Amino acid sequence: MWFGDDAAVLTSPPPGWDLVLCSDTVVAGVHVDLDHLEVADLGWRAVATTISDLAAMGARGRSCVVSxxxxxxxxxxxxxxxxxxxxxxxxxxxxxxxxxxSPTATVSCAALGEVPVGTAVGRSGASPGDRLFVTGTLGASAAGLRHLREQSDLSSELVERHRRPRPLLAAGWVAREAGANAMIDISDGLGLDLDRLCSSSGVGVRLDLVPVAAGASEEEALGGGDDYELLIAVPPHIDLAAAFDAAGVEQPILIGELVEDSEVRLLRGDRFVPAGYQHPLS
Amino acid sequence: MWFGDDAAVLTSPPPGWDLVLCSDTVVAGVHVDLDHLEVADLGWRAVATTISDLAAMGARGRSCVVSxxxxxxxxxxxxxxxxxxxxxxxxxxxxxxxxxxSPTATVSCAALGEVPVGTAVGRSGASPGDRLFVTGTLGASAAGLRHLREQSDLSSELVERHRRPRPLLAAGWVAREAGANAMIDISDGLGLDLDRLCSSSGVGVRLDLVPVAAGASEEEALGGGDDYELLIAVPPHIDLAAAFDAAGVEQPILIGELVEDSEVRLLRGDRFVPAGYQHPLS
Structure with a gap:
C-alpha cells in the first residue's frame, strides 16, 4: 500500500447516484508482450481497460486502486x-x-465509478429493431501489434493505439444519456463482443459493414480485439449521431441492426463466426 | 467478468457515510505455498486479507471484486x-x-467499504501516551505454516488459522466507535507493522509483552506475519476493554504504550528490530 493507510477514504457521491465497480487484469506474456511494449504500457493498459468497463456502463470514473x-x-x-x-x-x-x-508481471486494477441512479447501461437491454453503432473504426490495435512484431513502421499511430488504448468515457456517457439500450466495450474483437451483447439480450444481428481502421485488415477489425471502442444498441427513434454531435464527441458509425431471431449472426448476408482475440495461454 | 455486465452497479451509501477502497494480492509461491495449501485457500486469503484492510480503518464491508x-x-x-x-x-x-x-496463480481483490463520515481510523493518528492493544494472540499463522511444512499435527487449529485468516471487522468497528487514534492490521508481523504505525504517527513504543498464541514461539508472534489481528492505539482515558465487552467482541490485550521519542522501539526494556515476514521473492 503506497498511500500511508490500509485503505483510501473517499467522499460518497451525492444522493441520486449509483456506484459502479469493476476490475481487469493485464498479464505479461498473455495480454501484453514485453518484447514489444514498455512496462509502463502494462500499467497503462491495466488502468485504461478497467476504466473502459466504466465507459461501457455509461458511468464516469471516480477512483481506482492498482495491484x-x-x-x-x-x-x-x-x-x-x-x-x-x-x-x-x-x-x-x-x-x-x-x-x-511475482515471477510473472501482472497488473490488476479495480475502478469505482458513478452513474445517475437506475441509468447504468448493461449488455442485456438491447431489443429487436435497435440500431447498432460503434464509436470508431476497428482493428487499429491488432494492426499496431503486427507492426511491432514485424518491426515495421513503428512510428505509426496504429502502434500508439496498441500501446495506449483510451477508455471512451465521454462517448459512453452521451450514449447513456441519449437512451442507449445496451453497450459493451470491444476488448476481444467485434465478432466476440457483439455475440456477447446479442446473447445477453436474446437478439440476433445483421451487420451491414465492419468499419476498418486505415492500415488494418477486415480480419483485424472483426477479430483483433483491444480496440476498446464501444458497441451501442439504440432504439430506432433515437438520433445518436445528433447527441454525439451536440456533445462534441466523434461521430458514431452505424454498422447494422438487431433482429428478433436470436440465432442470426449475419455480416452482409453471410453468417459470421463470433471468434475474437484468443490470448496465448487461454 | 462473471456477472453479465462489464461492471457491477451498487446503491450508494446513505448520506453521512464515507467510502473506503483498498486492494490486496496473493501470489502462489510468494504469499502462499500450494504444496501445503489448497487453491481454494488462495482465493480465501486474497479476499480475507483485503477485507482486513477495511477492518483496520474501522469500516464495514460493502462489496468486492476479484481478479x-x-x-x-x-x-x-x-x-x-x-x-x-x-x-x-x-x-x-x-x-x-x-x-x-497466467503462468503464475495470482488473485487480486479490491474491496469497497463504508464508514461514518470523517471517522475512518488511519495509521498516523496515534499520540504519545496512547495505550497499545492487540485483538488477540499472535504467531498462530506462522506456527500453522510450520506444522504444514513439517507435516505434523495437521488437524491443529494453528493450521486452520494459517489457511483461512479472518478479517476482524467487528473489532475494528468497535475500536473506531470507542475512539481509537490509530489502527493497522498485522499482516507482516507485530514488529514490522508496529514500526509502520509508530513511523506514520511520529511516536515511539514501549512494549511490555508479546502475546504468544498457544503452540507458537515468541519469534513467530513477533515476526511471523499473516495473523491479521488488529493493532490499536487508544487514548488512556478510553476503556477499550469495556467497549469490546459491551459489543460482545473478544477482549483486547494491552501490550504497551506509545512514547514521545519517535526513535524508541523497546520490548521489555530491550531494543527490538522491526523485522517482519519476508516473502520469498521480495
Whole structure:
C-alpha cells in the first residue's frame, strides 16, 4: 500500500447516484508482450481497460486502486508511471493499491465509478429493431501489434493505439444519456463482443459493414480485439449521431441492426463466426 | 467478468457515510505455498486479507471484486469457491471481477467499504501516551505454516488459522466507535507493522509483552506475519476493554504504550528490530 493507510477514504457521491465497480487484469506474456511494449504500457493498459468497463456502463470514473506484481528486473516505478498516466488521462485518480513480488508481471486494477441512479447501461437491454453503432473504426490495435512484431513502421499511430488504448468515457456517457439500450466495450474483437451483447439480450444481428481502421485488415477489425471502442444498441427513434454531435464527441458509425431471431449472426448476408482475440495461454 | 455486465452497479451509501477502497494480492509461491495449501485457500486469503484492510480503518464491508489469473492445471472454480466463502463470512459479497490465464496463480481483490463520515481510523493518528492493544494472540499463522511444512499435527487449529485468516471487522468497528487514534492490521508481523504505525504517527513504543498464541514461539508472534489481528492505539482515558465487552467482541490485550521519542522501539526494556515476514521473492 503506497498511500500511508490500509485503505483510501473517499467522499460518497451525492444522493441520486449509483456506484459502479469493476476490475481487469493485464498479464505479461498473455495480454501484453514485453518484447514489444514498455512496462509502463502494462500499467497503462491495466488502468485504461478497467476504466473502459466504466465507459461501457455509461458511468464516469471516480477512483481506482492498482495491484502490481512484478519480478525483480521489472521496475515497479515504471509500471506505476504508466498506470498514473492512464488514470490522469481518464480523470479517475489512483488512490491506493498494493505491490508484491511475482515471477510473472501482472497488473490488476479495480475502478469505482458513478452513474445517475437506475441509468447504468448493461449488455442485456438491447431489443429487436435497435440500431447498432460503434464509436470508431476497428482493428487499429491488432494492426499496431503486427507492426511491432514485424518491426515495421513503428512510428505509426496504429502502434500508439496498441500501446495506449483510451477508455471512451465521454462517448459512453452521451450514449447513456441519449437512451442507449445496451453497450459493451470491444476488448476481444467485434465478432466476440457483439455475440456477447446479442446473447445477453436474446437478439440476433445483421451487420451491414465492419468499419476498418486505415492500415488494418477486415480480419483485424472483426477479430483483433483491444480496440476498446464501444458497441451501442439504440432504439430506432433515437438520433445518436445528433447527441454525439451536440456533445462534441466523434461521430458514431452505424454498422447494422438487431433482429428478433436470436440465432442470426449475419455480416452482409453471410453468417459470421463470433471468434475474437484468443490470448496465448487461454 | 462473471456477472453479465462489464461492471457491477451498487446503491450508494446513505448520506453521512464515507467510502473506503483498498486492494490486496496473493501470489502462489510468494504469499502462499500450494504444496501445503489448497487453491481454494488462495482465493480465501486474497479476499480475507483485503477485507482486513477495511477492518483496520474501522469500516464495514460493502462489496468486492476479484481478479483471478491461473495456469491451466489450477481450477478457477476452486479458487472462486474459497473467495466466495471468505466474502460471505465477512458479509462483503463478490459482485464482479475478471479471470485470465497466467503462468503464475495470482488473485487480486479490491474491496469497497463504508464508514461514518470523517471517522475512518488511519495509521498516523496515534499520540504519545496512547495505550497499545492487540485483538488477540499472535504467531498462530506462522506456527500453522510450520506444522504444514513439517507435516505434523495437521488437524491443529494453528493450521486452520494459517489457511483461512479472518478479517476482524467487528473489532475494528468497535475500536473506531470507542475512539481509537490509530489502527493497522498485522499482516507482516507485530514488529514490522508496529514500526509502520509508530513511523506514520511520529511516536515511539514501549512494549511490555508479546502475546504468544498457544503452540507458537515468541519469534513467530513477533515476526511471523499473516495473523491479521488488529493493532490499536487508544487514548488512556478510553476503556477499550469495556467497549469490546459491551459489543460482545473478544477482549483486547494491552501490550504497551506509545512514547514521545519517535526513535524508541523497546520490548521489555530491550531494543527490538522491526523485522517482519519476508516473502520469498521480495
Amino acid at each position: 502490481v506484481s512484478v519480478p525483480a528486473p521489472v521496475s515497479l516505478e515504471e509500471v506505476m508511471e504508466g498506470a498514473l498516466e492512464a488514470s490522469l488521462a481518464a480523470s479517475c485518480p489512483i488512490v491506493g493499491g498494493d505491490s508484491t513480488a | 483471478v489469473s491461473v495456469p491451466a492445471p489450477v481450477s478457477l472454480e476452486e479458487v472462486m469457491e474459497g473467495a466466495l466463502e471468505a466474502s460471505l463470512a465477512a458479509s462483503c459479497p463478490i459482485v464482479g471481477g475478471d479471470s485470465t490465464a
